Amino acid sequence: MWGFQSHFRHSLQSVAEHAFQSIGVYAAPEALLIGFQEEGESDWPICIEPENREYHPEILKNVLAIADQLFANHPDAGLIYSDTASFERMIKNREEECRRDAIAQALSSSSAGAGRLFYVGYPRRVRQYRVYPVISVVSSAWERLPHLAHEHRDGRLTTIESLQYAVAEEVVRTASAELNRLTPPEDWSDWPHVIASDVIRRASQRFLSVLVAVHGSWEGTEFMTAMDAVAAQPYEGRTALGSIILTKRTHEALSFDLMFDPPLSVRRSRVFRKALEMSSVDMALITDGMDIFGLGRLLESYDPDAENAYDVTVTSRGTWEISHNNAGLMRVDNGRVLLPKERISREVFIDTARRVLGEDVDPAELWSQVRGAADQQHGTMLVVHRNADTEADRLRAQATLIEPRKLSGNALAAVTSIDGAILLRPDGTCVAVGVILDGVAGPDIGDAARGARYNSGVRYQAAANEKGCLVVIVSEDGMINLVPELPRQVKRSTVERAVQMLEAAAEATDVDFEVASNRADHVASLTPYLTPAQGARYNAAQLRIAAARRQSGGIIEVGWRKLDVGVDPDESLFFEE
Numbered sequence: 001m002w003g004f005q006s007h008f009r010h011s012l013q014s015v016a017e018h019a020f021q022s023i024g025v026y027a028a029p030e031a032l033l034i035g036f037q038e039e040g041e042s043d044w045p046i047c048i049e050p051e052n053r054e055y056h057p058e059i060l061k062n063v064l065a066i067a068d069q070l071f072a073n074h075p076d077a078g079l080i081y082s083d084t085a086s087f088e089r090m091i092k093n094r095e096e097e098c099r100r101d102a103i104a105q106a107l108s109s110s111s112a113g114a115g116r117l118f119y120v121g122y123p124r125r126v127r128q129y130r131v132y133p134v135i136s137v138v139s140s141a142w143e144r145l146p147h148l149a150h151e152h153r154d155g156r157l158t159t160i161e162s163l164q165y166a167v168a169e170e171v172v173r174t175a176s177a178e179l180n181r182l183t184p185p186e187d188w189s190d191w192p193h194v195i196a197s198d199v200i201r202r203a204s205q206r207f208l209s210v211l212v213a214v215h216g217s218w219e220g221t222e223f224m225t226a227m228d229a230v231a232a233q234p235y236e237g238r239t240a241l242g243s244i245i246l247t248k249r250t251h252e253a254l255s256f257d258l259m260f261d262p263p264l265s266v267r268r269s270r271v272f273r274k275a276l277e278m279s280s281v282d283m284a285l286i287t288d289g290m291d292i293f294g295l296g297r298l299l300e301s302y303d304p305d306a307e308n309a310y311d312v313t314v315t316s317r318g319t320w321e322i323s324h325n326n327a328g329l330m331r332v333d334n335g336r337v338l339l340p341k342e343r344i345s346r347e348v349f350i351d352t353a354r355r356v357l358g359e360d361v362d363p364a365e366l367w368s369q370v371r372g373a374a375d376q377q378h379g380t381m382l383v384v385h386r387n388a389d390t391e392a393d394r395l396r397a398q399a400t401l402i403e404p405r406k407l408s409g410n411a412l413a414a415v416t417s418i419d420g421a422i423l424l425r426p427d428g429t430c431v432a433v434g435v436i437l438d439g440v441a442g443p444d445i446g447d448a449a450r451g452a453r454y455n456s457g458v459r460y461q462a463a464a465n466e467k468g469c470l471v472v473i474v475s476e477d478g479m480i481n482l483v484p485e486l487p488r489q490v491k492r493s494t495v496e497r498a499v500q501m502l503e504a505a506a507e508a509t510d511v512d513f514e515v516a517s518n519r520a521d522h523v524a525s526l527t528p529y530l531t532p533a534q535g536a537r538y539n540a541a542q543l544r545i546a547a548a549r550r551q552s553g554g555i556i557e558v559g560w561r562k563l564d565v566g567v568d569p570d571e572s573l574f575f576e577e
Contacts, residue, residue, distance in 0.1 A: 001035045001129045002184040005049045009033050010514075011178075011188040016135050016171050018196035023338045025145065025164050027137035030116070034060065034103060035129035047129065050514070054112030063102045070098035076156075096122055103132060115139055121172030124179035133175035135168055145339065146327045148307050154214040160207045163330045163339055170203035204330060204337040208322070212289035215308045216246055220289020222267060227312065228332060229269040231320040235277050239317040242276035243284040246322070247309035249293050253302035254309075257283055259294035266292060276314065284311070316476065343374055344480040351489070352482050355572055356470045357386060357426045365406065365428030370472050370480065372412045373422075379476040380416040381457050383435065386468035388425040391432075395423075398436035404429045421457070421471075439463045458483055487528050489575050495529045498522050499537055506541040511548040513558075520545070520560065527563060529573055535565030 013031035020029055033049040046057035071077075074094060081087035100120040107113040113136065121133040147162035160166045174195060178188050188195060205224055212220035223246075231240050247254065264271050266287060275292055279285050286293045298309055304325040314320045318334035328340025349370065350363040366384060373380050385391050392401055399420065407415065407422075407430050415422055420434035439459025446455040457471040461483045471483040502523050505516040523530075523538050530538070542560050549558065 001033070001047050001049070001131060002126055004184065004186040005033055007187050008178070008185055009049050011192060012133055012135070012171070012175050014192035015174070015188065015195050015199065016168075018193045019167050019171055019199050020137075020164070022196060022200055022336075023163060023167060024341060025167075025339060027141040027145075027164075030136045032107075032134040032136070034120075034132040034134055035126070036123075036132075037128055038125065038130050040128045042128070052510075052512070053515075055107070055110065056112075059110040059112075060103065060106050063099065063106055066102035066105060067095070067099040070101055071095060074098065099123075100132065103134070107134070107136070117142055119168040119172050121176040124176055126179060126184050131179055133172045133179065135171055137168070146329055148324065148329070149305070150307055152214050152307065154218075157210055157213055159210055159214050163204060163207050163337070166203040166207040167200060170199045170206070174199055200337050204332075207330065211310070211322075212246065215310065216248060216288035217290035220266075223287075223289040224332075226266040226269065226272060227314075227320050228318075228335065230266075230272045230276060231314045231332070232318045232334070233269060233273045234317065235273050238277075240273065240276060240314045241316070242279040242314045243281060244276070244279065244312040244314075245284045245286050245296070245298060245309060246289060246312050247286070248288055249286070249291075251309055253299045254286060254296055255299050256286065256294050256296040258296075260292060263291035263293050266290060341479070344370075344482065349480075349482065352484075352486050353384070353426075353470060355486055356484065357384060357468060360386070361426040362428050366424070366426075369407065369412065369422075369424065369428055370474075372407075372409055373416055373472070373474050374480055378416065379453055380474050381421040381437075381453055382424060382472040382474070383421045383437070383457075383460070384424045384426055384470045384472070385464070386426060388423050388429075388431050392423055392435075395432070395435055395438070398438075399423070399432045400434045401432045402430060404431050406430065454481065487573055489573060490526075490529055491575050491577055492529075493577060495526050495534065498526055499530075499534050502541045503537060506544040506548075511545060511552075513545070513549060516545045517558070524561075524563065527565070529569050530563065530565045531568050532565045535563040538563050 009031050012033075013029070016029040016031060020027060032055065033047075035047040035049075037045045037047075044057065046060050048055045048057055048060075071094065076094070079090075081090060100122070103120045104118040107118045108116060115138060116136040117139045118134055118136045123130045123132045125131070142164070145162065145164055147165070148159065151161065152159045160169075178185055208224050209221050212223045216223075233240060245254075260275075264275055266272050266289065272292065275285055278295060283295050283297060286296050302309060307324060309324075310329075311323045312320060313323070319332065321331040321340050322329050323340065328342075331338050331340040346367055349367055353361050353363050353366055361384075369382060373382060383391075389404075392399060404425070406428050412422075415430075415433040418434050420436050422430060423432040423435050424430050437456050437460040439456065439461075440463055441459060442462070445462050446458050453475075454473050457473045461469055461471045473481040473483065475481075498519070502516070502519040505512065505519050520538070520542060523534075527535075539562050542562075546558070546560070
């Protein structure tokens with residue numbers, strides 16, 4: 001299509017990777033460029049970049065016919081504008097929308113695209129070709145991310161299912177703009193990480209603005225700016241904390257405890273902040289994104305399947321989150337937009353507890369205690385120890401010992417309100433509260449970026465030599481850290497398969513250096529699971545790839561780090577086959 005198409009696609013790949021990683025999404029994005037010849041003659045009426053990969057132009061031969069069918073069956077097929085220019089523009093956009101959908105369908109139906117979702121941008125003319133930028137992601141990873149179950153429409157506005165969907169759409173939209181130069185583009189206009197930051201901000205604004213317009217007020221376009229301002233603003237020295245319900249004033253499941261007359265404006269940040277101070281877990285501010293109507297709550301009659309009322313929570317200074325039915329959709333942390341991170345999954349906690357504490361552990365009871373601690377409005381720390389009674393006696397001078405018992409919710413709330421850790425047996429029985437932990441500092445122990453509570457827990461756990469001691473650190477915003485943080489378990493066959501795929505890429509007659517690099521990165525990420533022999537095979541494959549690069553005439557030497565795997569990995573890292 002043009003000489004620098006591979007460079008352009010690589011930049012698209014980099015922007016997508018930066019954008020998704022920045023919001024906390026790991027779904028192996030892949031970039032493609034699809035070109036349809038518009039004029040002239042060529043042996044390649046359909047081109048796909050990268051060339052010589054699994055995708056073949058043959059899979060796109062029926063795209064225009066499929067697009068015509070989609071156009072004929074479009075839900076807005078009967079819509080007519082009285083203004084001729086506006087009507088023609090709408091028809092053109094609808095045609096391209098159908099072509100984009102047809103391309104995505106064709107790619108996902110191919111063997112190469114199996115298990116992936118495709119996002120196709122609007123085309124731009126580059127020389128003789130109409131070029132579509134494309135991003136794909138692994139569907140299984142994508143579908144596990146939080147998202148709305150339905151599309152909702154108000155006029156011609158349609159809600160966006162998730163933040164990650166908005167980011168994917170914005171990546172390909174930005175790629176279309178980069179293609180739209182007077183000369184064939186060689187590269188993008190800025191560094192990928194810079195463009196990715198702009199992409200995320202535009203995507204998040206679009207995601208939230210449409211949500212507010214459909215389920216709140218059409219005038220609520222500044223709601224995100226208003227939330228950033230109110231979350232960052234203290235009130236009489238106090239950090240912002242509060243809850244908000246975003247919906248229409250007339251929502252049938254709303255119950256008001258009091259109403260402002262006249263309503264307040266979210267644009268007046270000081271007034272908004274003062275009103276937020278009145279909210280609580282049980283009584284939230286009610287807003288449509290433009291006006292604040294009062295304080296109230298959603299009734300139990302609310303149907304979550306309707307997806308037309310949203311919780312907005314200010315969790316700490318500069319940090320707020322929007323969620324629906326307890327599923328976080330977007331979090332803003334001092335200007336940084338990301339997907340809300342699950343405090344910790346039940347599966348990860350139970351797996352870690354069993355691996356650290358052994359067979360005597362009661363994971364369900366411990367999980368209940370951890371969830372209860374996380375629901376408090378302040379940070380705390382739980383220490384689960386195989387020899388909890390011995391530890392309580394050893395630390396009795398700096399702890400409050402209690403008659404051993406499993407704590408109720410009220411008791412847990414009471415004991416987490418004081419300084420110090422809660423000391424538990426593996427079955428969840430508490431033996432001491434307010435425990436001031438000891439431990440020895442070391443050059444490789446702790447994290448200077450974290451606070452005193454976290455580092456105290458890390459030092460104590462390190463002194464326990466990891467075996468039989470699990471420290472659960474709950475921060476004030478409800479996030480949970482486990483110490484030790486164990487690597488996930490994998491199958492040995494999965495690791496071996498990754499090494500074999502790297503060797504196959506390195507031994508190819510015509511080495512695809514991008515594929516080889518991706519496979520090498522994958523094996524390197526599995527270093528804790530590699531045997532010394534597998535580490536040596538990785539190093540040998542990297543040497544073959546470097547030699548092939550030199551033989552290809554490349555003038556750039558790509559560095560790589562040799563793996564030094566000295567011992568076999570611990571058996572606890574692996575599932576049974």
